[in-house]
Amino acid sequence: MAALLAGAPAASTLAQDQMAISSSVPAGALEAVLAPSHALILERHLEATSPANLVLWSLRGLSVLDTRFNAEIRQDRILLLGEDRVLANAALAPLVAPGRPDALGQAVATALGQFYTAAWRASPQVREAGAERLLASGFEELFNHLDPYSRYVPAADAREARQRRVGQSGLGLRVAAQRNALVIDAVTRDGPAAQAGIRVGEQLVAVDGRRLGPRDPGLAATLLEGPEGSEVTLTLLRGGRRRVVTLVRELVVAETVTAERRNDILYVRLSGFSAVTDRRLTQVLRDAFAEGMPNGVVLDLRGNRGGLLSQAVAVADAFLTDGEVMRTEGRHPEANRRYLAAGQDLAEGRPVVVLVDGRTASSAEIVATALSERGRAVVVGSATMGKGLIQLVAPLPNGAELLVTWSRIVALSGWPIQGLGVLPALCTSLGPEVLAQGLAQLRQGQAPMGRMLARQRAARAPVLASEMTALRNACPPAEGREDDRLAARALIETPEAYATALRVP
Incomplete structure (x- = not known):
């Protein structure tokens, strides 16, 4: 019998230890997360895709953890490849057959569970990354193919x-x-x-x-x-x-509404959209108008990255008496919705100017678009961010969350906010000279942004990237500046210019 070096285990022990490591991937737990996640994506994501694509895209996440991995489809099977051999394969048929989203989601989970187990056994890098990172990497690569806002949020990140x-x-x-x-x-x-x-x-x-x-x-x-x-x-x-x-301890919501009165104009700044933003705005407007009718209201949405969708509708409703505020469109029937105003104009018909900049996004863009298209406010500033997609948030069995884009926001005239953003009727981002020329044109009854606004409102999803670039370059996104407030004041104090800006296109 051959002697063993001190401290070195026998060959059988090495094999047992390797088997313990190799089989320790929690395949059942992974499938419990993957099945409902992929069923949700297949049923509700804004863009239709196939279960086979979900598997293939997710497997590309393995190559992020270990560059020796690759995945491809050959004839009727999906293959997971190592450096010099096929590590695992799965039949393509269950992933291309018709079926309900929950059944197809389970088919994706079963295939991925098989592939992830094989990758775990073959790769020390995958084992070192761990099951949670394995999941996250797959979702990251998958969503890279679908949209920029869907994402997987690991449980650890939520706790942090x-x-x-x-x-x-x-x-x-x-x-x-x-x-x-x-x-x-x-x-x-x-x-x-x-x-x-x-x-x-x-x-x-x-x-x-x-x-x-x-x-x-x-x-x-x-x-x-x-x-x-x-x-x-x-x-x-x-x-x-x-x-x-x-x-x-009590429920404390960060303040999102501040106001000041200057030159008999009420300036209201909204920094975000919390659960009580509409109530705070209502109180601010009522208190200000009770003190005396201002010449106009400036609603400052610069730097506002958005928040609750329902609050965007409620804020727009504060300046509208009735009619439509916004629409959403998607593949799933529940994603197609219309939101209506049902309140009273708390600004009592006074001129309203909405300030926006390149950081204005999401719910703030909804408000600016709604008030502009309803002819209730003039938008001043620069092109906004262009975030017009809505996500569902789904809790997962492992404590993580899945955010899935399921609908797009469209303006009343039909153009999508996503990618395009909101264009102002009066541009301030091209410098003082262009701003002065724009104000002079408005006083003369001419709309400096009229042609581009009409072109934007004729756009329909999907909009070509070249068209997005051309429209946004008409008033490039920029950070808010003092000229924005000066332009708003000039419009409110010049009724003929305000009226022209309000009518375009």
């Missing part, structure tokens, strides 16, 4: 996001590590922290008696968050004096 909130959802404050301490970084107006007199810059020393340091933001998040209505005690340090404050 909760930690980064650092308690602001329940206490109306945000904590950050600065220098050698944890300090109060932001305080929400009218939240529990603000009502208790907590100020930005105070040091957070302890939560419920648990001491905290600059390396404990994650622990602070865990300690600060809790059920609505529960109490938490903070130990704070300000100006060398220590104090203890007890707060009651």
Whole structure:
């Protein structure tokens, strides 16, 4: 019998260990996530595709983890290839046969489960990446072929996001590590922290008696968050004096609406669309008009990346008495919807100018488009971002989430917001001289952006990339500037220019 080196296992033990590693991929758990995910994509994604494509695209995610992998279709089978051999194969027939989305989703999951198991056994890199990264890589490659906004959100990322909130959802404050301490970084107006007199810059020393340091933001998040209505005690340090404050957790929503009155014009800024944005806007408008009728309203949506779709409709509704606000279109019957206004014009018919820039997106673009196409507001600024796709959010068995694009937003005249964005009636991004010329043309009854606006409103999905570029170059996206507000004021103070801008195209 041959002697073994000290510490070296016998050959049979090596084989057993390799088998344990090779078979440790949680195939059943992976299929439990893959089946409902792919059924949802097949049934509801905006763009129709085949189960075979979903398998092939997902397998390309393996080559991100290990470049020796490749996948292809040969005759009636899908193959997973290694450097010099076929590692696994699956029949193509179940992936091309007619069937219900849930059955086809299960067929995709079964095929991928087989391929992922083979890849796990063959590749140390795949095993090192782990099952969660294996899933995520497959979805990333799949969605690279479908659209830029659908995505898979791993459970770990969701947990980290909760930690980064650092308690602001329940206490109306945000904590950050600065220098050698944890300090109060932001305080929400009218939240529990603000009502208790907590100020930005105070040091957070302890939560419920648990001491905290600059390396404990994650622990602070865990300690600060809790059920609505529960109490938490903070130990704070300000100006060398220590104090203890007890707060009651409640639902705190970040402020998204601010307003000021200048030159008898009401300027209302919307930074986002939260669950209460419409109520705050309603209150701001009613309070301002109760003090005296302004000459006009400037709704500032620059830098607004969007938020809740329902809030976009509600905000537009605040300036409209009836009629359609927006439409959505998709493959699934439930994706085709029309949203109607059913309120009252809280601006009481006064001129409204909407400010937009290259960062204005999503729900903010809906508001700008609706008010412009309904002839209720003039849009000023630059071309917006052009995010006009809507995602469904589906929880998955492993604690992750799947965001699937299932519909597109279209303007009342039929053109898609996605890719095109909103074009202004008065462009400010081409410089002061062009802006001055545009204002002069409007005073003379001519619309400087009329031709391009008419061309945009004639566009239909899918819009050619060359056409998108031509339209957006008419007023290139740019960051907001002071000229935007000056242009808005000039329009409100010049009724003939405002009237011309309102009518185009």
